[in-house]
Amino acid sequence: MQRLRLAVHTLAPTLSLAAGLFCVTGDVLADEWRGNVGAQLRYFQHDIDDLEQHNLSTSGQAEWFKDFNQGNDRLVLSAFGRLDSQDSERNHVDLRELYWLHLGSNWELKVGAIKTFWGVTESQHLVDIINQTDSYEGLDGEDKLGQPAVQFNWINDWGTLEMYWLPYFREREFYQPGSRLAFPIGVSDEAQYESGAEETHQDLALHYVHYIGPLDFGIGYFDGTAREPILNPQASPDGSLELVPYYSQLQQLSLEAQATLGAWLWKLEAVSRKQLDEHYSASVFGVEYTLYGLMDTPFDLGLISEYHFDDRGDNATNALNHDLMLGARFTLNDADSSELLVGMIIDEQSEAKVFSVEASRRFGQHWTLDVEGRWFSDQQPQEALYAMKDNDYVELTVQYHF
Secondary structure (H helix, E strand, C coil), rough: HHHHHHHHHHHHHHHHHHHHHHHCCCCCCCCEEEEEEEEEEECCCCCCCCCCEEEEEEEEEEEEEECCCCCEEEEEEEEEEECCCCHHHCCCEEEEEEEEEEEEECCCEEEEEEECCCCCCCCCCCCCCCCCHHHCCCCCCECCCEEEEEEEEECCCCEEEEEEEEEECCCCCCCCCCCCCCCCCCCCCCCEEECCCCCHHECCCCEEEEEECCEEEEEEEEEEEEECCEEEEECCCCEEEEEEECCCCCEEEEEHHHEECEEEEEEEEEEEEEEEEEEEEEEEEEEEEEECHHCCCCCEEEEEEEEEECHHHCCCCCCCCCCEEEEEEEEECCCCCCCCCCEEEEEECCCCCCEEEEEEEEEEECCEEEEEEEEEEECCCCCCHHHHHHEEEEEEEEEEEE
């Protein structure tokens, strides 16, 4: 319940705004809902002390929207929750989205809790900076918490300029010892900040997106609190060692680009950052080649390769700093949207590897099945993923959509 109270407290201004809009529109409550409920089984291959090798959990997501004012305004709500039978760390509720959208002649305004995505590459999203990661939902960073924001989009023939004011910061949550996927040392819930304003530091961001022929690109700038903390070992009040999250200020200039040339997709994400008086750059460059109608079948096979670079080298806080990703995407192009994605990331220096499998399929009109697996091989003590070395797992999720 503490995480539910925290989510409500964090988004209190958004809730107040939404309540006011409900009163103004009058007939808001009689409109469209959709969502899903599901069950998930996560099985860990290795036995670690007294930790459970399997987790069974249930989850639910509800989405609601209401158009009014002749379609020029919309209210949006999206809430997510999970209840785990074995690991209480995974029990949480979050308002993913709760905002008012107004459409002008060539502009849009969003006010509330939003989710937005920047990026094009498969294995890492360097440029994605607006939302905090929901670390309880997976290791790939794809799941995000709702971000209190005011977003203004100016839409023109020469591109779209997105402007963000982010008045409140949301901290990242971490598994604690006693849970799988946790660090061996506990992470303090008393975070430290470089800014004296702490979580109320006023963050700003700009994002320009456009296309030229086969090239889609975005140029972004962010000035505010870093979404990924630095974990500093310190003595806790009881004298034990713990990791204390430290959120520094970050200035980031970013570029994402994707060129579609026939069966080829060329992708790039690159950032230049200033953080704690240090300037550094990082990038992900990749290519995907798709074999359409493989061997005269309806199937498509995409071959993926991406390279990760961080000029801090071994001093990088990012796990992917000199790493190669190889993968394949198999699409059946059937009525059930069946897909399979397999991949391997290898560190070119230590030869540490991470293998992954993601598969999905729809059954009938309402049911879906998702399978995900992660395997960590040859992880060395100096590797950022060393704590995961005995946490190979397979995850099975069944959902009913309504």
